[in-house]
Structure formats: C-alpha cells, structure tokens
Amino acid sequence: MTSTETSIETTTKSSIKTLCPYCGVGCGLEVLGETGDALPANSSNWKVRGDRTHPSNVGMVCVKGATIAESLDKNRLLYPMFRESLDQPFQRVSWEEALEKICDRIRLVQQEQGVDSICMYGSGQLQTEDYYVAQKLLKGCLGTNNFDSNSRLCMSSAVSGYLRSLGSDGPPCCYEDLDLTDCAFLIGTNTADCHPIVFNRLRKHHKQDAQMKLIVVDPRRTATAEVADLHLPINPGTDIDLLNGIAYLLWQGGKIDQEFIASHTNNSSAFIELLQHYPPEKVAQICGIPQADLELAAQYWGESARVLSLWSMGVNQSSEGTAKVNSIINLHLLTGTIGKPGCGPFSLTGQPNAMGGRESGGLSKLLPGYRLVSDPQHRQEVEEFWGVPAGRISAQPGRTAWEIIMGLETDEVGLLWIVATNPAVSMPDLARTKKALERSPFTIYQDAYHPTETTQYAHLLLPAAQWGEKTGTMTNSERYVTLCAAFQQPPGEARADWEIFADVGRRLGFTELLPFQNAEAIHTEYVQSTKDRVCDQTGISYEKLKISPRQWPLSASSSLRYPLGKDSQARLYTDWKFPTPNGRANFIPHHSRGLAEPIDGDYPFILTVGRLYGHWHTQTRTGRIEKIRKMHPEPFLEIHPRDAEKLGIVQGELVEVYSRRGRAQFPVLVTRAIAPGTVFAPLHWGSLWADNAEANALTHAISCPDSLQPELKACAVQIKKVDFERVL
Numbered sequence: 098m099t100s101t102e103t104s105i106e107t108t109t110k111s112s113i114k115t116l117c118p119y120c121g122v123g124c125g126l127e128v129l130g131e132t133g134d135a136l137p138a139n140s141s142n143w144k145v146r147g148d149r150t151h152p153s154n155v156g157m158v159c160v161k162g163a164t165i166a167e168s169l170d171k172n173r174l175l176y177p178m179f180r181e182s183l184d185q186p187f188q189r190v191s192w193e194e195a196l197e198k199i200c201d202r203i204r205l206v207q208q209e210q211g212v213d214s215i216c217m218y219g220s221g222q223l224q225t226e227d228y229y230v231a232q233k234l235l236k237g238c239l240g241t242n243n244f245d246s247n248s249r250l251c252m253s254s255a256v257s258g259y260l261r262s263l264g265s266d267g268p269p270c271c272y273e274d275l276d277l278t279d280c281a282f283l284i285g286t287n288t289a290d291c292h293p294i295v296f297n298r299l300r301k302h303h304k305q306d307a308q309m310k311l312i313v314v315d316p317r318r319t320a321t322a323e324v325a326d327l328h329l330p331i332n333p334g335t336d337i338d339l340l341n342g343i344a345y346l347l348w349q350g351g352k353i354d355q356e357f358i359a360s361h362t363n364n365s366s367a368f369i370e371l372l373q374h375y376p377p378e379k380v381a382q383i384c385g386i387p388q389a390d391l392e393l394a395a396q397y398w399g400e401s402a403r404v405l406s407l408w409s410m411g412v413n414q415s416s417e418g419t420a421k422v423n424s425i426i427n428l429h430l431l432t433g434t435i436g437k438p439g440c441g442p443f444s445l446t447g448q449p450n451a452m453g454g455r456e457s458g459g460l461s462k463l464l465p466g467y468r469l470v471s472d473p474q475h476r477q478e479v480e481e482f483w484g485v486p487a488g489r490i491s492a493q494p495g496r497t498a499w500e501i502i503m504g505l506e507t508d509e510v511g512l513l514w515i516v517a518t519n520p521a522v523s524m525p526d527l528a529r530t531k532k533a534l535e536r537s538p539f540t541i542y543q544d545a546y547h548p549t550e551t552t553q554y555a556h557l558l559l560p561a562a563q564w565g566e567k568t569g570t571m572t573n574s575e576r577y578v579t580l581c582a583a584f585q586q587p588p589g590e591a592r593a594d595w596e597i598f599a600d601v602g603r604r605l606g607f608t609e610l611l612p613f614q615n616a617e618a619i620h621t622e623y624v625q626s627t628k629d630r631v632c633d634q635t636g637i638s639y640e641k642l643k644i645s646p647r648q649w650p651l652s653a654s655s656s657l658r659y660p661l662g663k664d665s666q667a668r669l670y671t672d673w674k675f676p677t678p679n680g681r682a683n684f685i686p687h688h689s690r691g692l693a694e695p696i697d698g699d700y701p702f703i704l705t706v707g708r709l710y711g712h713w714h715t716q717t718r719t720g721r722i723e724k725i726r727k728m729h730p731e732p733f734l735e736i737h738p739r740d741a742e743k744l745g746i747v748q749g750e751l752v753e754v755y756s757r758r759g760r761a762q763f764p765v766l767v768t769r770a771i772a773p774g775t776v777f778a779p780l781h782w783g784s785l786w787a788d789n790a791e792a793n794a795l796t797h798a799i800s801c802p803d804s805l806q807p808e809l810k811a812c813a814v815q816i817k818k819v820d821f822e823r824v825l
Contacts, residue, residue, distance in 0.1 A: 114148055116571050116579040117162040118222060118564040119713050121446025122294045123573020124162055125151020125646065128565065128584050143169075143565075143584070151646060153272055153577050159293040160711050164722050169565060171721040174547035175589025178558040183535065187558065192590060196597075198557060199514075200604045202539050203239075206511035212241045213491075216501045216510050219246040219459060220517035221448025224569025224581065226619040227594040228450070228457040229626075230611065231516075232465060234598050235495075236458070237483045238607040242470050242495030245461040247518045248451045249498040249806060250525075254413035255444035256455055256463075257804035258422025261685055262430075264677035265631040266455055266467050269435060269669035270405065270443040271575040271648070275299045277439030280310045280401035282394075284336065284425065285411020285810075289320035290710040292409070292445050295574075299407075300324060310397040314339065315411065316705060317735070317777055318770040327393055330772050331384040333703045333811045334692035337417065340424040341689075342380030343395045344431055345372040352399030354433030361673045362430050364684040371686035385772075403439030404432065410447060410707065414810040416693035419803035423685040430682055436670040445574050452572035456632045456649075457623060461495030465626040470494055482626055483610065497805045498524065499798050505533040514541040516594060517561065521550035522715040522783035525796040525807045528759045543597065546717050550783040561594050562587035569595070569616045570642065576649050578634065580642035595619060628652075631669065631676055693799035693808050696774070700756065700813035702740070703775045706792045707810075712781040720786050732790040734763035735777040736816070741767045744816055751819040754778070756812050759794035762819060776816065 111131065117124040125148030143166040149156035177195035178187035190198075206214050217235055219228065223246075235244045248256075256266045263269070275281075275298045288296040303311050303324070313325035314336070322328040331339055347353055348369060358365045381388035398404055406429065412421045426435075426442045434440035446452050458465040468475035476490045496504055502524065504510035513534075524530040534540065534554035542555035545563035552558065566587040572578050587593075595616065602611040613619045617639045624634040629652075636651035650666050675682045696703060708714075711725040719725045734752060736744075746752055748767045753760055754776070763778055771777055782790040795814055800807045 113582050113584040115565065115581045115584070116449065116573075117158070117165065118449045119161045119165075120292055121448055121451055121574045122153065122292050123449065123571065123575070123577060123579060124154035124158055124294050125579060126158065126162055126165070128166070130584065151579070153573055153575060153646070154294045157294045157297060160725065160728070161713055161719060164724055165564065167722045168718045169563070169585070170588065172546050173588050173591070174544060174558055174560040175591065176560060177590070180556060183554065183556070192592075195557060195559060196600055196604060199541060199601050202512050203605065210509070210511045212239050213243060214509060214511035215239060215241055216243040216496055216504065216512065217514040217516065218498060218501060218518065218520065219244060219454070221246060221248050221251065221451035221454055222517040223454065223594055224450060224567070224571055224616070225453035225457050225623065226569040226616045227598070228454045228459040229465065229619055229623045230595040230598045230613065232458040233483060233610060234602045234607070236464065236470070236490055237479070237485050238602050238605070238610055240489050240491060242461050242491050242493065243501070244459065244495060245498045245501065246454055246459050247498065247523060248448065248454055248460060250414070250523060250809060251410065251447035252413055252444065252451050252455070253460060253806045254415065254418025254422055254801055254804040256460070257419040257801070258426065259444070261419065261803070262423050262426040262683050263670070264675045264682070267631050267669055268444050268574060268576065270441040271667045272298065273667060274405050274439050274441065274443070276302050278302070278403045278405035279306070279308060279439065280312070280397050280404045282312045282314075282398065282404060282406040283321060284314040284406065284408050285413070285421070286407055286409035286445055287315065287317070287319040287321050287707060288407060288409070288445065291708050293710065295445065296321065310401065312394055312397060316772045316775045327390060327397065329384070329386050329390055329394060331386055332772070333705060333775060335384040335689065336412065336421050337424050337687055337689035338375065338380050338383045339391070340421070340428060341372060341375040342377060342384070342391055343398060344428055345375040345380070346377060346392060346395035347399050347428070347431055348372055350395070350399055353431050357433030357673070358430065361675070361681050362684055363677070363679065363681045364686070368427060368684040368686045371688065374688070398428070398432065403437065404429070404434045405440050405443060407443050407445055409445045411810055413806055414808060415806070416799050416801055416808040417687070417690055418801040418806050420687035424687055427684055427686070430684055435682075436668060436673055438668070441668070443574075449573070450571040452574065452576065453570065456572060456627065456634070461497055464490070465623065466628075466630040467632050468630070479626065485610070499800065499805070499807060502530055502533045505536050508536070510537065512539050512541070513537050514543070515551060515555070516543045517545070519549045519551050519715040519717055519783070521554060522791060522793065523780075525793055525798040525809055526758050527791055527794045529798075543594065544717075545591065548785065549717050550715070550785055559597060560589055560591040561597070562591045566591065567593040567616070570620060572649075577646045578637055578642065578649060579646040580639060692811050694797055694811070694813045696813045700815050701774075702814050702816060704754065704756070704795055704812050704814040705775060705777050705810055706780045706796060707777065709779050709781065712779070714781065715783050716781050716786050729781070732763050732779055732782040732787055733766040735766050735768050735771045737771050737773040738767050738769060739773050740776075741765065744818070746818055753817045753819055754795060754814050755817070756795040756797070756814045758797060760789070761791055761794050762789045776814070
C-alpha cells in the first residue's frame, strides 16, 4: 500500500479553528474538511463558516470570509523564480540558489553601500511570528531599522495618535462596548462595508435600544450613514474643525467632566483656549453643514454617559491624520469617556494582523513590545533580550514606505524585499512609484500569488505559504490573539514567511539568534519581549490558544491587575492611569490645516478613494473568486447629479479623471450619495483587473508629519468626457 493510499484510508472529517485573513475585525472561522495522518495538499473540499465560539464575531461572517477557501489554489506562485534584469523572462531556480542570491546581495550591499541600503516592506497579512523574525533579522542581526509595512498606509496615524495622547499605542476599547454604548460616533469609516461584522453588532444594538444614537461623519452617504440618526456630510479636510466645534459646544454647555480633567489629564487649559476659535456658526460654515446639525451632534455626545468613537482610513489617511486622532481623543478626555464600559476612542484596524505587527515592532520606528527605536532604554532592553551587542539596534528610525520609494529614486536603496503586499497598486502617486521600482537594482518579491502588478518589478520571486498553510497568531482590533492553524500543505515549494527570513539569517551567520524550528518556538520567545508592557502577552501560549483566543494584556505575573474573576483586561486604562511620565493623558490641541492639495480652477473636484464590501485591497485574492467578481464587476466614479449635469455626463458614461500626477478612466455612477464637489473611486482595480482604472495613479504622497502616513483619501482632480476619436 502506498503512502497516499494510507493517507486516504485514515482520512477523517475534521474541523479546524482559525481567523479570517482579511480585515482587522478578526472573525473566527471554522474550516470543515477531511484530513488524515498528514495535511492534505489541496483545498477543493474545504468549507468555511463563522466560528460561533469566537468572542469577536460569535459565528457571523461576511462574504469575503465565507469564500476565502475558493482562492487558495488559484494562480499560486509555486517555485522560486529569478531573472537578472526586468526585461528578461523569469527562470525557475532552486531554494538553495534563491537563498544564496539573497545572501550574496545582502553582503554586497553591506560592503558597498552600508546596511541602511537594505529595506524590507511587509504587510498586515503576515502572522506575528513572521513579523517578529523579520524584526530580529533586520533590526537585531543586520542593524538596520528599514522595515516598514503597508500598515504605514493604513493605521500609522492611529499608532501616533494613541502614543501622543495616551502614552502608548493600543486601542483601549473592546467589541463588548458596541453593545453597551449609548452614543456611537463614527468618523472616517464606512464600517458597514469595510468592517461589516463590527457594524452588524453595532446596528443590532442600535435597533434594540431606542435611546442609543448613531452619528456618522462622512462626505458620502454610505451604507453606514444610511442608518444613522445624524449624518454629517462635512467637506473633505474639515474633520478637526468639526471635532473642535463639538468640543466648544460641550465646554460652553457645561457637558464636561471637570473632576476627570483635573485629576487625569495634562494641558487642558491650552485646549480650552484653542476652542475659543471654534464657535458653531464658524464651524458649520467651514464644514458645510447646518449649524443645527452640529449642535445636535454635540447634544447627543453631551447627553450620553457612554460615547464610543470609531474611525478608520478616512481619519488615518491624511496629512493631518495624527492631529485628527488627537482631536477625537480630546473629546473623550473632555467628557471622561474612556476606560469605562461602552465608551472610548476605538481605531478599527484595516488589516488582519496590523495589530500584531505593531506589537512585534513592525514599523520603521518601532521595536517589539510597543517600544521605540528612538528611546535608548527601549533599545537597550531589546538588545539585552535578543543577546546582541550594545549599539546594534540603530537609534535612527528606518525608512518608511514612501521613503523607500525616494531611496530608490536616489540609488540609496540597494536591496528591496517586498513581502505579502502589492505596492504597484496600493502606493500613492503610482507613476512615480513604478519608476522608482524600475530603478531598484535588486528586488525580492515574496508572495503567495502570481502574477500580481508588482511581479513585473521583481528580480527574484519567492513562493510564500498563506492562510491555512502555516501556523501562527494574529491580533485583531480589540486585542484578541487567535491561533491560526495550518490545515493543508503549501502548494509546490511554498514556505512560511518566517522560515524564509530565518533561513537567510542563519546563512548570514546568525544561527544562534534565529534557532527557530517551528512557529510555537517563535511565539514563546516573542511574548517575553512584551513583559510588563501595555501589550503584555506573557500569559498567552499556544497551549492556551488551542482552547480559545486570548485578549491582551494578559500577564504571566501579578504585575498587572485584572478585574476579579478574569485573567485578562477587556479595556485599557480602567484605573485612569496612563503610560505617560506623570500618569495623565494629554490634551493635544490642533488647528486644522485642511487638505494638503485643495481644489483650484484647474482641478475643481476632490477625489476620495475607498473600499467596497466584497473586495480586499488590490484583489490579489478576492479578484480570483467568482462570486465576488460578479458582486463588483467593474470600477466606477461616484459623482453628484449637479456636477454631472455641469459636465454634461450621464450614468455609465466613461470619463477621464486627471490629477497633477496621473490619469485614470472610470464609468460614471451618478448618485446623491456623494456631496457636490466630491467624487469617489474604489481603490481595488490595478492593471491586472481593468485598464487605466488605478485610483492611486491620481493620489499624492504628502504625509502626516507625525505618522508619515500619506493622504491617500483626498486629492484635487479634473474630470473630462472620454474623447473616443482621440483615443482611437
């Protein structure tokens, strides 16, 4: 009897618990199929449903999670591939050859340009174990902080805002607060489409509690805004004006928590002084909303004991993203609505493991355990923990995602290693991005799928195992850590991302620092790096995670206090002690600077870019699923009827959209759901999925000075009918 026959003979029905690999809601999934003595090699028989035992979704699942298994075996990168130059075809190479090419190039770049010419650009799709090994390889072994991830384009403003206002990164709320709040304030988030399971839970509470109020701030009348008690369609770029205007009305109306402010905050007098510039009549005019609606929003907030704010890309992807986050938190500090059930400032994470990446140091200014490379004590702690020489970790923050692009332009980057992301579609100013990628002397592209739009800019392709094919952990927006177990073999010669990083490190001579033989060993080491930090996970182990997900902070020691009968803490700052030098949270007053690129006579419209319910980022996975393709068959441009009439365009007509950087084409969707003067395009379509429909061909790279997150949400554009005679 062959081994295959043995495997078939011992096959049994099985159920594997895991996590959805799409957004940061972190829905538990249950995968049903057949397994035997060994993991199966394909997913043709897998069925996926929501895990009713998972605390974050309790069995609910959206279309993306429900169809995830359908993408596993489609268009996979199966073997390492190499070419000397971009004008040559790829040739299959062995893993031995591929790894030697990487190591030879690293040594060459170190010798000729220095270690800071080596850059890695990762992804919130990585598991925490992948992230951690990458940090140890680059920051601990090689001595460069040049690891950044696509979280820079997603959540870095939330990171920076939490740090400045509260003293540490980390959302202080949990999903239970969705069931307990009496006023939900949603700003810069189309939660119904982008975080549907969170929205379903909030909407259920909203329907059941007639006293609960839902406020939605968005220039578009989205599916989220449709069910709001109050929709504020503010002018793009006026978020801070609105937030300060609400704060002014709360202060004037005596709806503030004087005792909390006096005992637990810093800088309140400067904030109150700033508010004098934001009377309601002025704010309403700036924001383009009725003064009565502004006053109603303040009334809802002021009359509520449990206010929960939720935000996502519409706040973070801004040249003043950190300032917007600070301004949201200012409102919670003003009213004492933090650290209690049903309230607090809650950033909704965009990617499945963006939180795990932040915890493990996966941005260019971070180190594991919510530490900063700029802090000498933090560097020393990590150097001692890793057992590397003092001074090995650079005090200089590494290159951010866009700084990597600029480094390619000036030939300062000698090796670029891209992992599990598709920057040839997702980065801003795509014409400039693509030209920079073409200049790269050596680009490694490590991904599960082939081709993607970024493939054409790579010299070496490395096949990566993805969801369901490797075991590791991910952390969702409410700080729940879930074990994602492998349930099938990787196809071809695909390998787990952490295995590739560790193998390269060992070949470079760092065997003792990278001894890991499995993901559990990595996790065991990693959690010790979080000891006594806000994100303490020393009480979390694979053994515990096999029973159920665990929420941090969860300490193995008694140094952290938890509510009676619980081994972890659902909310942060319940004692109103913050990880700042004096234990108080910080009011951080900001005036609005407005949009980085305002409209003018040549570019009279503001383009805002966003996501659709069914698709995920650049369609690398969802574009290969038939049901989702039918749901969203083509890109489009939303435009208000008044603007369409002025331009002489009608429903379905093809238009060209121009910015100062590039152009794109979209069929028109005429709708009153978008404010006059603003247009909207989805970001999902790269060159593989449509012709000239790349929204980021139009966007700019001007960034928040604190978070260095680009303003992907707004740019100035002009719109013209397509001249078919000229096109032909």
